[in-house]
Amino acid sequence: QLQLQESGPGLVKPSETLSLTCTVSGYSISSPPYYWAWIRQPPGKGLEWTATIHYDGSTYYNPSLKSRITISLDKSKNQFALKLNSVTAADTAVYYCARRVLGMAYFDFWGRGILVTVSS
Amino acid sequence: DIQMTQSPSTLSASVGDRVTITCRASQTISSWLAWYQQKPGRAPKLLIYKVSNLENGVPSRFSGSGSGTEFTLSISSLQPDDFATYYCQQYSINPWTFGQGTLVDIK
Numbered sequence: 001q002l003q004l005q006e007s008g009p010g011l012v013k014p015s016e017t018l019s020l021t022c023t024v025s026g027y028s029i030s031s032p033p034y035y036w037a038w039i040r041q042p043p044g045k046g047l048e049w050t051a052t053i054h055y056d057g058s059t060y061y062n063p064s065l066k067s068r069i070t071i072s073l074d075k076s077k078n079q080f081a082l083k084l085n086s087v088t089a090a091d092t093a094v095y096y097c098a099r100r101v102l103g104m105a106y107f108d109f110w111g112r113g114i115l116v117t118v119s120s
Numbered sequence: 121d122i123q124m125t126q127s128p129s130t131l132s133a134s135v136g137d138r139v140t141i142t143c144r145a146s147q148t149i150s151s152w153l154a155w156y157q158q159k160p161g162r163a164p165k166l167l168i169y170k171v172s173n174l175e176n177g178v179p180s181r182f183s184g185s186g187s188g189t190e191f192t193l194s195i196s197s198l199q200p201d202d203f204a205t206y207y208c209q210q211y212s213i214n215p216w217t218f219g220q221g222t223l224v225d226i227k
Contacts, residue, residue, distance in 0.1 A: 047156075047164065047207055047218040062215040064121075096163055105211035106154035108175065110163035 002026040004097050004111035012091075012118050018084040022097030022111060023077070030055055030075045033102035038071065038082045040093040041113075048093075052100055053080055087118045122146050122210050126219035132227040133198050141193045141222045143208035148188045152212035155184055155193045158221075159204045167206075168193065198224070 008020035022036070029036060037052040051071040052060040059071055068085045084091060094115050098107040123146035133139050143153070151171045156164035166175045168184040171191060181196040195202055203226055208219040 046220045047209070049216045049218075060214065064215070104152070104169065105214075105216050106166065106169045106209060107156075107164075108166050108169075110165070112163055 002099070002109055004099070004109065006095060006097050006111045006114040008114060008116070010115060010117060012087055012116060013120050014088055014118055015086055018082070018087050018091060018116055018118070020082045020095055020097075020114065020116070021079050022081070023079050025078070029073060029078055029080060035100035035102070035105075036071075036073070036080045037098045037100050037107060039096045039098055039107065039110075040091075041096070042090075042093045050084075051082060052105070089118050092116065092118045121215055122149065122213055122217050124208055124210055124217050124219040126206075126208060126222045128222060129220070130223045130225065132225055134227045135198055135200060137198045139195045139198055139224060141206055141208075141224075143186075143191045143193070143219050145189045145191075145210055145212075147213075149210045149212035151187055152210060153184075153186070153191050154209045154211065155182075156207045156209065157202075157204045158207065164207060195224075 003025045005023045012018045035052050035054050038050045041047050050062050053071045070083045073080050094113040096113045097111045099109040125144045127142045153171050155168040158164040167178050172184045183194050185192050205221045205223045207221050
């Protein structure tokens with residue numbers, strides 16, 4: 001059964017780098033046909049797609065974050081990761097990792113999410 | 121970016137009611153629309169994709185319709201498990217964007 005589990009620091013200082021990992025179990029991220037994504041939700045607010053990576057390593061970013069964000073795969077650990085540079089309080093959010101289907105960019109399976117607070 | 125606007129923001133209803141949520145896109149998105157349900161402290165759950173296709177395991181009381189710029193999510197007979205926040209999402213043009221959410225609460 002597919003499971004996605006986010007992990008990483010729950011507190012990051014302003015101007016530093018937010019780093020999160022999503023561990024996937026029940027499916028090899030090296031195998032087609034899926035994409036893997038990060039979506040965030042500021043407290044009390046709506047959802048924002050941030051980045052997606054294909055099993056072949058192709059990456060797609062939200063233009064609003066493109067200068068600060070990197071998504072990557074670690075096939076040996078069956079994980080994918082998110083790095084967001086130069087964070088501010090506006091980056092405080094619950095970060096979800098999710099699976100995206102091939103051919104259509106909706107998200108059919110989500111992790112439980114991790115709250116990351118940006119504060120000194 | 122394509123803006124997705126949901127209405128109403130909050131909907132108060134009773135068990136057994138039929139409820140309808142509207143989602144409008146700022147430009148045409150053809151049929152590239154999904155709906156999600158989110159309960160407090162939980163991840164969103166995919167309900168419907170490509171306007172009207174129910175995800176596996178989603179009860180048939182949920183249905184979706186629309187095309188172009190206007191879409192609806194309907195629940196034919198609201199059940200206690202359906203009280204939640206609902207989001208639409210367009211996946212026609214990158215960046216993929218979500219509506220602001222509609223809270224369905226108990227009247």
